[in-house]
Amino acid sequence: MNFTDAEQLASQLDASDTLASLRGQFDIPDGIVYFDGNSLGPLTYRSREVLTRTIEFEWRERLIRSWNEDWLAMPARIGNALAPIIGASPNTVTVCDNTSINVHKALMSAVALRPDRTEIVIDINNFPTDIYIAQSVADQNNLTLIAVPADRIIESISERTAVVTATHVDYRSAQLLDAEGITLAAHSHGALVVWDLAHTAGAVPFDVTALDVDFAVGCGYKYLNGGPGAPAFIYVAPRLLDTASQPLQGWWGHEFPFEFETSFRPAVGIDRYLTGTANVLSMKSLEAALEIFSGVSMVELRAKSQSLTTFFIDLFDAFLAEKGFSLGTPRDPESRGSHVALGFAGGKALVETMAEQGVIADFRPPDLMRFGCAPLYNSHMDIVHLVKMLAAR
Numbered sequence: 001m002n003f004t005d006a007e008q009l010a011s012q013l014d015a016s017d018t019l020a021s022l023r024g025q026f027d028i029p030d031g032i033v034y035f036d037g038n039s040l041g042p043l044t045y046r047s048r049e050v051l052t053r054t055i056e057f058e059w060r061e062r063l064i065r066s067w068n069e070d071w072l073a074m075p076a077r078i079g080n081a082l083a084p085i086i087g088a089s090p091n092t093v094t095v096c097d098n099t100s101i102n103v104h105k106a107l108m109s110a111v112a113l114r115p116d117r118t119e120i121v122i123d124i125n126n127f128p129t130d131i132y133i134a135q136s137v138a139d140q141n142n143l144t145l146i147a148v149p150a151d152r153i154i155e156s157i158s159e160r161t162a163v164v165t166a167t168h169v170d171y172r173s174a175q176l177l178d179a180e181g182i183t184l185a186a187h188s189h190g191a192l193v194v195w196d197l198a199h200t201a202g203a204v205p206f207d208v209t210a211l212d213v214d215f216a217v218g219c220g221y222k223y224l225n226g227g228p229g230a231p232a233f234i235y236v237a238p239r240l241l242d243t244a245s246q247p248l249q250g251w252w253g254h255e256f257p258f259e260f261e262t263s264f265r266p267a268v269g270i271d272r273y274l275t276g277t278a279n280v281l282s283m284k285s286l287e288a289a290l291e292i293f294s295g296v297s298m299v300e301l302r303a304k305s306q307s308l309t310t311f312f313i314d315l316f317d318a319f320l321a322e323k324g325f326s327l328g329t330p331r332d333p334e335s336r337g338s339h340v341a342l343g344f345a346g347g348k349a350l351v352e353t354m355a356e357q358g359v360i361a362d363f364r365p366p367d368l369m370r371f372g373c374a375p376l377y378n379s380h381m382d383i384v385h386l387v388k389m390l391a392a393r
Helices: 003-015 020-025 045-059 065-069 071-086 099-113 128-140 150-156 179-188 269-273 280-295 298-320 347-356 380-391
Strands: 093-096 119-123 144-148 161-167 192-196 215-218 232-236 339-343 362-364 368-372
Touching: 003 298, 003 380, 045 065, 045 280, 065 071, 071 093, 071 232, 071 269, 071 280, 093 269, 099 128, 099 161, 099 192, 099 215, 099 232, 119 128, 119 150, 128 144, 128 161, 144 150, 150 161, 150 179, 161 179, 179 192, 232 269, 298 339, 298 380, 347 362, 347 368, 347 380
Parallel strands: 119 144, 119 161, 161 192, 192 215
Antiparallel strands: 093 232, 215 232, 339 368, 362 368
16 A cells, blocks of 8 residues: 555545534634544534633623523533433433542442442553542542452452442553443442543443443543533432432532532432532533534444544554554454554654644653544544654654
């Protein structure tokens, strides 16, 4: 294969792409090819429109009246908009806080539901915040944190395990973990499970209902495109909502917050997982960005994601494998998420140089370059442009 062949194939693939028109809903600057949606999704035109209205009308004109007119209902409303993306039923997802805080809430809830257990099992290659939070939960509850590689999670679960937690898509390699197997193994030992869907939601199908997941969390600013610092989400299985409690008992999680009682009564259902006042502007941006998902299915998004990453790996084999790059992502499309990781000794400097030339990706130490292939706006021709730049380094 040469680059002329690659461009012809990319043109054919892009011509048959049923999602190609969605790219026009994103305000990606001219001259920029963006491969970092796995860290921060780009701005949608709809988010800008909604934020402008929120500032100019809801805040400037309606002032505090907007709380009762719209803002108080945001966490539940946006949670219900997000729920289908992760296979959740209505009123089981709320949008609030950030991923770290929601991991803490979910783990503390799970531990409280298994008071006689003594261990938490976690993927040792999890994103660091998950490990830090899990260790803090273990310390606060006098538990032992069992940190093992993903392929040893199932064998590490026992009758001592209170909760198992892992990230569905590995943030470095894009390796998909065995969500079904791990969840079944946890439940077979009476343990609960908390899944982190930070690199899953919006790019990889996940069905919390079919998998019988207990808790799930994730962020709103990667493939959901909610904007920098967009609020995170938390899911709690319906069978747990009446009995589960969470440790951060703020006024928004009270059954009647505006009665200003001096003792805490948890709200009914998923609202009990709220804590403090919602960040209105971030909430509004996320809600606007989620609108694009109402017109597409996760099956379509997954098919395009796999097409993009497969095409990238094919071009890696043809143009990069013998130029000092190594593939850090599974070749099996069913075993990877929506980014491709390449190892390269000068990766950090190369990513910085590429950004100066209009191709934006990211880097994770010690030598891993990550390229997010977002099905809503990336194209196969983007991949050709990227590989040409890498090959010419």
